[in-house]
Amino acid sequence: MEKKKKRLVIRTIILAVLVLAIGYTVYGTATKDKVELIAVGSEAPDFTLVDLNGETHKLSDYKGQGVFLNFWGTWCKPCEKEMPAIDRQYKIYKDQGVQTLAVNIAQTDFEVQSFVDRYDLTFPVVIDKTKSVMTAYNVGQLPATLLIDPDGKVVKIITGEMTEEKIASYMELVKPK
Amino acid sequence: MENIICACGHSNPYGTKLCEKCGRPLTEEGKETKVVDMRYDGMAIRSKTYNKTFIDKIWNFFSSVKVGITLIIITLVAASIGTILPQEMYVNAPEANKAEYYEKVYGWFGKFYNSLGLSDLYSTVWFQVLVGMLAISIIVASLDRGIPLHKSLKNQRVKRHESFMKRQRIIAEGQVQNPDATLDKVEQKMTQLKYKVRRDGSALLAERGRFARYGPYINHVGLIIFLAGVMLRLVPGFHVDETIWIREGETRAIPGMDGYFIKNNEFTLETHDNKPQGEQLAQGVNVMAKNYQTDVTLYKQPEGALPGDLDNLEKVKDYSIRVNHPLKENGFALYQMNYRLNELKQMNFNLVSKANEEEALGQIEIDLTNPKKEYDLGNGSSVEILVYTPDFSGFENGEPQTKTSIPNNPAFLFRMKTPETPKGEVSFVEIMKPPLEPLGENKYRMKFAGAETRDSSNFTIRKDSTVPILFVGGIIFMIGVVIGSYWNHRRLWLQVEPDGRVLMAAHVNKNMFSMKKDLDAVTSFAELPQYEDQLEKPEDAEKSEKRGIKKKEGDSTL
Numbered sequence: 001m002e003k004k005k006k007r008l009v010i011r012t013i014i015l016a017v018l019v020l021a022i023g024y025t026v027y028g029t030a031t032k033d034k035v036e037l038i039a040v041g042s043e044a045p046d047f048t049l050v051d052l053n054g055e056t057h058k059l060s061d062y063k064g065q066g067v068f069l070n071f072w073g074t075w076c077k078p079c080e081k082e083m084p085a086i087d088r089q090y091k092i093y094k095d096q097g098v099q100t101l102a103v104n105i106a107q108t109d110f111e112v113q114s115f116v117d118r119y120d121l122t123f124p125v126v127i128d129k130t131k132s133v134m135t136a137y138n139v140g141q142l143p144a145t146l147l148i149d150p151d152g153k154v155v156k157i158i159t160g161e162m163t164e165e166k167i168a169s170y171m172e173l174v175k176p177k
Numbered sequence: 178m179e180n181i182i183c184a185c186g187h188s189n190p191y192g193t194k195l196c197e198k199c200g201r202p203l204t205e206e207g208k209e210t211k212v213v214d215m216r217y218d219g220m221a222i223r224s225k226t227y228n229k230t231f232i233d234k235i236w237n238f239f240s241s242v243k244v245g246i247t248l249i250i251i252t253l254v255a256a257s258i259g260t261i262l263p264q265e266m267y268v269n270a271p272e273a274n275k276a277e278y279y280e281k282v283y284g285w286f287g288k289f290y291n292s293l294g295l296s297d298l299y300s301t302v303w304f305q306v307l308v309g310m311l312a313i314s315i316i317v318a319s320l321d322r323g324i325p326l327h328k329s330l331k332n333q334r335v336k337r338h339e340s341f342m343k344r345q346r347i348i349a350e351g352q353v354q355n356p357d358a359t360l361d362k363v364e365q366k367m368t369q370l371k372y373k374v375r376r377d378g379s380a381l382l383a384e385r386g387r388f389a390r391y392g393p394y395i396n397h398v399g400l401i402i403f404l405a406g407v408m409l410r411l412v413p414g415f416h417v418d419e420t421i422w423i424r425e426g427e428t429r430a431i432p433g434m435d436g437y438f439i440k441n442n443e444f445t446l447e448t449h450d451n452k453p454q455g456e457q458l459a460q461g462v463n464v465m466a467k468n469y470q471t472d473v474t475l476y477k478q479p480e481g482a483l484p485g486d487l488d489n490l491e492k493v494k495d496y497s498i499r500v501n502h503p504l505k506e507n508g509f510a511l512y513q514m515n516y517r518l519n520e521l522k523q524m525n526f527n528l529v530s531k532a533n534e535e536e537a538l539g540q541i542e543i544d545l546t547n548p549k550k551e552y553d554l555g556n557g558s559s560v561e562i563l564v565y566t567p568d569f570s571g572f573e574n575g576e577p578q579t580k581t582s583i584p585n586n587p588a589f590l591f592r593m594k595t596p597e598t599p600k601g602e603v604s605f606v607e608i609m610k611p612p613l614e615p616l617g618e619n620k621y622r623m624k625f626a627g628a629e630t631r632d633s634s635n636f637t638i639r640k641d642s643t644v645p646i647l648f649v650g651g652i653i654f655m656i657g658v659v660i661g662s663y664w665n666h667r668r669l670w671l672q673v674e675p676d677g678r679v680l681m682a683a684h685v686n687k688n689m690f691s692m693k694k695d696l697d698a699v700t701s702f703a704e705l706p707q708y709e710d711q712l713e714k715p716e717d718a719e720k721s722e723k724r725g726i727k728k729k730e731g732d733s734t735l
Binding site: 008011012014015018019021022024025026028029030045046047048049058073074075105106107108109110111113114126128129130131132133134135136 | 306
């Protein structure tokens, strides 16, 4: 009887391991080709970038605050459209503990500065000159927005244009309680 | 599911065909046949022994050879269907238009093929589940058969029951003069023939090439390792296949290679300086490339540095990446894949008076990677860039728009100040077009005065840590195949009673011819009675002897 029990346990373990391996393979293949940003719920990769005023922004310095992290480029029309709305909401939420950080993808200072001047943007705009932050976040399409809670976890990822209403609700989402 | 008690008193597990101890056939079927089935040496196949719980039922399903063969056939058919038309990843069409591509190129069949998902067959869930089930079948069936077989071969007894001996394919029976001398002689001859000989009283067992029985199992182990290697490609870190475009002078983070940066110092395209000839003429090729080369510098961030932190980059090495000469570092390889020539890098303009275009008030050089806001020409004149669009695509609400961030079609809105026009004149300059003057006619204009270009290189970044695993799996697989194909397990049982009655039996899992050769040798050396092949009809033997052809023999016992 003891022997039979042992055999059943061994069989169960072997089959379970094999089924898990197949499940992992199927899942892995299904998600392989999708351009996925980092996973929701995971720790947002820390980074450090310099803004147009020469100030360094390190993501982990904003622990305790919610972060509205936006990847953009001047050539990207949806980015251009949502920028003024983001700025208006930034002004409302910055005093409530939500920081906005716009990461430009490897453009020239001149282009980024002219864009900021044209729309009179007040939130910090950093330039990812080597695309290393873009790579770390696996950003494929612009605009891409990540909402990071005060604990540094990614709460939500939005790819594509956002309405002002949505932007406000997202900032509300990561506001420190 | 009770144990079977053999006549010799040994208790065998349910499903056993030949008694583990003495070799007597235990099934009715076995008792009736002339030659017993020696597959797995008569051991009970494990799955046949218990069949109670749900897990046992699944286990038994996969243990079945019929199921295994069915899975192999289905997999083979499915895999070959995937080769009828090219798979999606090899089709030269944008992701969104692949469905149309199949219909356009292959007609209704292409549409059908694509709509069934056969154009990406190897990534489908059902195909992977199928291969996975095949893997389960291989593992379960091997465990179920291999372990009992191993036990049986390890615990072989020298003395077997007469009913076992008589049901072997090769048997001999007769009388000898001197029993002990016969046993000694057989031992001597069989040892000489590289058999391992064991004796137990009046019984003798000579055995050679037992490891051949393990060939199929070794082969299965190789297959499983191979499949595991393929699966590991999906585990992050084991397999990287990324691509990067990088212009001369740029430094970029390498995707897939965390913490590494690459700088493109220079791209060189060399061509053969020959007169077109032969095939080159026929195909209308003017120049032939001799070398594509990118001189790069590889940098690494110090340990623990964050993405975006470019201070203290450590230089790893300088290297010239050429075709077939990838840059290798830390298991990664960067291959030269593509290039683009002559992207604008710098544009020069002269500030000239329309009245006298020959005489310039000064030249500005705009570095497109870092345009300045204002260029002072010194003599009271200056040029200010109000707007720069790298890839001008038209106006929208009076604002110039850019399509991309790449300087394919740069355009500038300048404000030119001269001592004559201190308030400044505004001019919109697009490459190869007359300037637009939105605020009225100007006295001055920016005259194009040359440009500098740069090239960009395209690399793919590859890492495949699974290659050694695939390699090991493949080698083990081949070793198993070779062992199973070129070696065979030969056994000879001999029992001589004190009165001189001798009983002999022989078994080989394949290649009966080699066994018979050994038998002939030992029979004549030890003067044993002539053996008989119970499966060979007398006329067949004559025929094959006449023609001198050896039939494919043996029962292909695993």
